[in-house]
Amino acid sequence: MTEFKSISLATQVFEKLEEDIITGVYPRGEILTELKLVEQLGVSRTPVREALRRLEQERLIAESGKGSVVLGITLEDLVDLMVIRERIEGLAAYYATKNLTAEGREELQHISELQDFYYEKRDLDNLRKMDDKFHYAIYNLTGRPILRDTLIPLHRKTQRYRKISIEDKDRLDNSIREHKAICDAILSGKADLASELITNHIQLAKKNMIERCYQHG
Amino acid sequence: MTEFKSISLATQVFEKLEEDIITGVYPRGEILTELKLVEQLGVSRTPVREALRRLEQERLIAESGKGSVVLGITLEDLVDLMVIRERIEGLAAYYATKNLTAEGREELQHISELQDFYYEKRDLDNLRKMDDKFHYAIYNLTGRPILRDTLIPLHRKTQRYRKISIEDKDRLDNSIREHKAICDAILSGKADLASELITNHIQLAKKNMIERCYQHG
DNA sequence: TTCTGTATAATTGTATACAATTATACAATA
């Protein structure tokens, strides 16, 4: 049986605001007041407040005397996000390889096939989602909560700029090739190789993102 | 004039619970229900709930159907916390050196002197607090929010095990010496040296913590 | 003008009532 779970309004509000802040719908500097969000989202203050406290904890907003100010992700932040990932994501790939389970193997293969499927269709939106799924799968397969919970927000916060990056066809092609190579390394138990490949992958992604985004911005 | 700021109950509850979970007052696996906390802390459910949502975001607790289950920090977590710090804290020291301000310089000198003061008095509790202050000062001096906000929780979560570690006199002595050397490097503008020294510092701290804590636990 | 005080409005902080959900105990049934 499929697992059902009613998602609380507080969580829905959090996820919507998180997405909108990360993708820039709410620009840096904008003031979010509880009342405004209550009217805008049609829920009471309680779930709004809980969402705001969680966003604060993620450093996506900050209290500002009057309302919460949106911090969002700057280009300077992007550089740091990628530099940190560059330094620790190899570790995640290493552990994922060492702790690979049968289900993990299947999951990675499934993601790899889906990636091909969306690539054939030139479906950029879903390809970006596959990038999420691919990296999240690795984080989860590590079996190391600290590593996973450190990396997930770092990856998620790059979302806005990744979107811009994969509009570059060359980069998209390379990215998919790199994913495949990493996948192969993990599935064949080559932990050190997986680590090295993912570090290179992030380095290349960083380079492309920064170049393109500094032009756009 | 000194800056006053009334701290909300929600924040006080959060900080107390965070500390108690990290230091093990609430052991891993314990169930926290809102009602229990309301009675225990003498506040209403609203601030308790906000605190719980923030703790969830920090992955110190998790929902469990019935109440929130305490996750806390395991020894395996400790290893990962230190490995990650080992890989990125050098970057923080580098930026702190490059972006050093007059106030930053004063702050570091002040912390260094206070450290000597408490060392003379063999005041372990305050010495641990100086370790916090020293590392937080560096994180803040980077001027890089992502780096700071990634490192602060990683450092804070090691608290319980650091306490055990500095009961070892040799380790305490070395730790203080290492702090001094890092401080000197930053103050004299040697960014690469500061980076290298702090990486070694964390590596040594990690080694000691793990050895001692695996005995204790 | 610039500063200071004060009233007012805007906003957040807290408590609590009630609704909805979920777990639990226990009886009834196969």
Next chain:
DNA sequence: TATTGTATAATTGTATACAATTATACAGAA
């Protein structure tokens, strides 16, 4: 005994009233 259904209790989810705080505008004094 094992399983299912149902009532009950425990718990969380949400809305809202009221309190406290904070920002703002504006008048009056230096």
